[in-house]
Amino acid sequence: MKIAAVVVIYHPDESLLYRNIKAFADCVDTIIIWRNSLEDNFDYLDEWRSKILFMGSGHNEYMAKPLNRVMDYCVSERYDYLLTMDQDSCWENFAGFVSVVEALPKDGSVAVYAPNVNHYLKDESVDYEDIEWVIQSGMLLDLRVVKPYGGFREDYGIYGVDEEFCYWLRLHGKKVRSFTHFHLKQRYGNARKSWLGFYVYDYSPVVRYFLIRNMIWMKREFKDSTITRRIVHVFLLNVRDIVLVENHKVAKLLKLFQGVQHGLFRPIAKRGLVSV
Structure with a gap:
């Protein structure tokens, strides 16, 4: 082995x-x-x-x-x-x-x-x-x-x-x-407990972008891979954490919303099924 x-x-x-x-x-x-x-x-x-x-x-x-x-x-x-x-x-x-x-x-x-x-x-x-x-x-x-x-x-x-x-x-x-x-x-991100009692992970703007964009891309390509409610939930949690707790709010929100835009409207290169 x-x-x-x-x-x-x-x-x-x-x-x-x-x-x-x-x-x-x-x-x-x-x-x-x-x-x-x-x-x-x-x-x-x-x-x-x-x-x-x-x-x-x-x-x-x-x-x-x-x-x-x-x-x-x-x-x-x-x-x-x-x-x-x-x-x-x-x-x-x-x-x-x-x-x-x-x-x-x-x-x-x-x-x-x-x-x-x-x-x-x-x-x-x-x-x-x-x-x-x-x-x-x-x-x-x-x-x-x-x-x-x-x-x-x-x-x-x-x-x-x-x-x-x-x-x-x-x-x-x-x-x-x-x-x-x-x-x-x-250990996920820079996890810490906020003053409001919930944990935030303080991900960078670029991670916020990939996080939401890729969830949407996966849903677009594989309809049964995840549920839309999960994507909305993750998006809202990230907005909450950024607005209420984290620093660099503008940069993070811009990348998060850009991830939504690119996730919904950019072309994706889909996989093709493999015969083995």
Whole structure:
């Protein structure tokens, strides 16, 4: 079971990135660090230097493109699995997770193996659930299964690339399997509790743009992928957070409304079904 891991970084917190990598480093053969920002000091990762491969130009190429380039590399180098990670995540017992995945029968039906992110799965009486989608961080991709389906949508950029990819795989009969007893802690944005009692994530204007645009694009392309009420709910929550709590209100609102406009009216390049 040959495993590569990729962490896409953008001005990372060094201590958090160290803990992130330490949690899985001993269980993978190669650690690929994709640089979306110009970092020049990685001395704090020296204990894994023999395993680390740096990729990326240092310019922000978002999320989907780096993942696809790394996937291509891993297929060419005959890796069996690719673990995809954000810089703001941390595994609990990745070794146990790998052992369970390795012991399962491989009939080609499961494309993505995933942890229980922030204790999302509540029913501890079951070992796993096959669910609609999981976040990109913590995905263990069976490269033999996923590669024929074209990878992540690069025109989505950042937000929703994981949800769309999972939907696309399930549309072709593949499963997304999340394991109840193996956990990953994920930090979303710059989460903080507001003076009004609710949490805000303080996403940047560009993330706000991709967030709403890509939800609309996915709904336009795949009518049953999500419900309109969910998109409206997410939009209104973002307006509330920006207007009532966050800074840089004008820039964020402009990008959010631009995301709605482009989501509704810009042409989209649709996927074509794959025969395998």
